[in-house]
Amino acid sequence: MNVVHAAVQKHACELCGRSFCRPRSLTDHLNTHNGLQPYGCEQCGKRYSNRGSLYQHERTHEIKYHCAVCNEGFTHKGLLKLHMTTHADSK
Secondary structure (H helix, E strand, O other): HHHHHHHHOOEEOOOOOOOOOOHHHHHHHHHHHOOOOEEEEEOOOEOOOOHHHEEEEEEEOOOOEEOOOOOOEEEOOOHHHHHHHHHHHOO
16 A cells, blocks of 8 residues: 555655655645744634644634533533532532
């Protein structure tokens, strides 16, 4: 399988030798070398050098967990658990 994919990865970085299947992937990769961060989060403005990192970041803005006591929203289960201790302390 590596042999097949190696033949397809014809867009190589001249700085480090890493190869990519798509020209756009090489362009995003080059951003890491030159410090460009053209991809910005519309919610908070944080910037990234490639679309994949921006996508991963944008998921942190998704509220998935809600407190059963006060309905406050959280992006991670661990944050909700930590928040729940504030309700336990107030009893």
